[in-house]
Amino acid sequence: MDVNEAQLISRCQQGDQDALKEIFNQYHQKVYRIAYGVVRQREEALDIVQEVFIKLYRSIHQFRGKSQFYTYLYRMAMNTAIDHTRKMKRVPPLSMDEEGGLQLSDDAERRPDRILDHKELEEKVKWAMDQLSPDQKAALIFREVEGLSYQEIAEATGSSIGTVMSRLHYGRKKVQELLKDYVEGGR
Amino acid sequence: MWKGGGRMKSECSSVSRLLEKYFDQEVTPEERSLVEDHLSDCSACRDALKSMENLTTLIKSPVEEAVEKETFPWVWEKVEKGIQRKERPGLWDFLKSWLDVTPFLKRKILIPAVAAAAIVILITAPLLFKKTTSYPTLSVVKYVESETYNVMIYELGTPQVTVIWLFEGPEEESSTS
Numbered sequence: 374m375d376v377n378e379a380q381l382i383s384r385c386q387q388g389d390q391d392a393l394k395e396i397f398n399q400y401h402q403k404v405y406r407i408a409y410g411v412v413r414q415r416e417e418a419l420d421i422v423q424e425v426f427i428k429l430y431r432s433i434h435q436f437r438g439k440s441q442f443y444t445y446l447y448r449m450a451m452n453t454a455i456d457h458t459r460k461m462k463r464v465p466p467l468s469m470d471e472e473g474g475l476q477l478s479d480d481a482e483r484r485p486d487r488i489l490d491h492k493e494l495e496e497k498v499k500w501a502m503d504q505l506s507p508d509q510k511a512a513l514i515f516r517e518v519e520g521l522s523y524q525e526i527a528e529a530t531g532s533s534i535g536t537v538m539s540r541l542h543y544g545r546k547k548v549q550e551l552l553k554d555y556v557e558g559g560r
Numbered sequence: 561m562w563k564g565g566g567r568m569k570s571e572c573s574s575v576s577r578l579l580e581k582y583f584d585q586e587v588t589p590e591e592r593s594l595v596e597d598h599l600s601d602c603s604a605c606r607d608a609l610k611s612m613e614n615l616t617t618l619i620k621s622p623v624e625e626a627v628e629k630e631t632f633p634w635v636w637e638k639v640e641k642g643i644q645r646k647e648r649p650g651l652w653d654f655l656k657s658w659l660d661v662t663p664f665l666k667r668k669i670l671i672p673a674v675a676a677a678a679i680v681i682l683i684t685a686p687l688l689f690k691k692t693t694s695y696p697t698l699s700v701v702k703y704v705e706s707e708t709y710n711v712m713i714y715e716l717g718t719p720q721v722t723v724i725w726l727f728e729g730p731e732e733e734s735s736t737s
Binding site: 390391393401402405409410413418419422423424426427431494498513514521523538542548549555556 | 561580581584607608611612614615616618619620622623626627630632635636638640642643
């Protein structure tokens with residue numbers, strides 16, 4: 374953590390809202406990436422960003438500087454996003470048939486300008502990611518979207534490097550299997 | 561073993577353990593050269609690596625696109641509004657804040673109130689737990705037989721009640737005996 378960031382955090386811990394705004398400006402895109410990676414829906418992701426920074430302001434006094442600030446913030450973002458998906462759990466808009474084919478909801482079928490291919494693919498990726506456990510999903514998003522190292526993921530998730538590697542391995546394996554038509558190499 | 565169209569070699573099993581670490585750039589320089597040597601003549605492992613790259617693209621691209629397009633309208637303003645709004649305390653916080661009074665109030669109000677409550681409990685507890693019998697105890701005090709009438713005197717428990725029961729003739733049982 375650099376000196377500027379430490380000062381910013383210290384000011385924020387004393388209730389300085391300008392300091393929070395600086396932290397927001399620095400990190401809101403990264404928090405959005407994590408949130409969007411989990412929920413894959415714009416409005417929900419924006420709500421999560423908002424919620425994360427409100428939570429941060431209220432709980433930043435608990436940050437003791439033992440870990441990197443960004444891993445502390447990323448953990449908060451990931452937990453908030455995963456809690457959000459639990460709360461918002463509803464009937465999925467589409468499902469897969471036995472061969473893994475995409476089944477559109479009636480509404481989607483009726484639409485004249487039917488969903489674009491890449492939109493369908495996005496839905497399929499979301500569906501596959503939703504089949505993972507929250508821990509596997511967190512590890513995969515931290516790695517694939519945010520590009521964190523094993524060490525950083527371990528810090529952000531409060532687990533060991535071995536556990537991170539295992540979650541990544543089984544998470545990837547599962548999503549690769551579910552999306553095998555799109556990911557298999559040599560095609 | 562077949563994967564992604566290429567045939568895996570016997571040394572693949574040892575390299576495949578490193579392949580994911582290699583992909584995630586977490587290998588040592590020695591491990592890197594070992595994997596790269598193997599990849600140069602193993603199409604199955606190259607395919608496996610390609611699958612990992614494809615998966616990353618599938619997961620990452622929509623997020624990148626969404627971030628590029630996003631203008632974050634009013635997000636900071638909503639955060640500002642949110643932090644100014646007072647957080648509703650939970651039940652435990654409410655109780656804690658209610659109990660967390662100044663020492664003066666503690667001495668003048670809280671302690672006498674707790675003492676008064678304790679006294680009330682001490683007084684009422686014996687009444688609450690007092691044993692009550694649903695049926696009063698009944699005891700026969702006297703039984704007198706005559707040729708025409710029999711008299712039985714009962715006494716009930718608290719409140720004390722005396723019942724005098726007068727009935728005709730000798731009892732059948734006594735007449736038979």
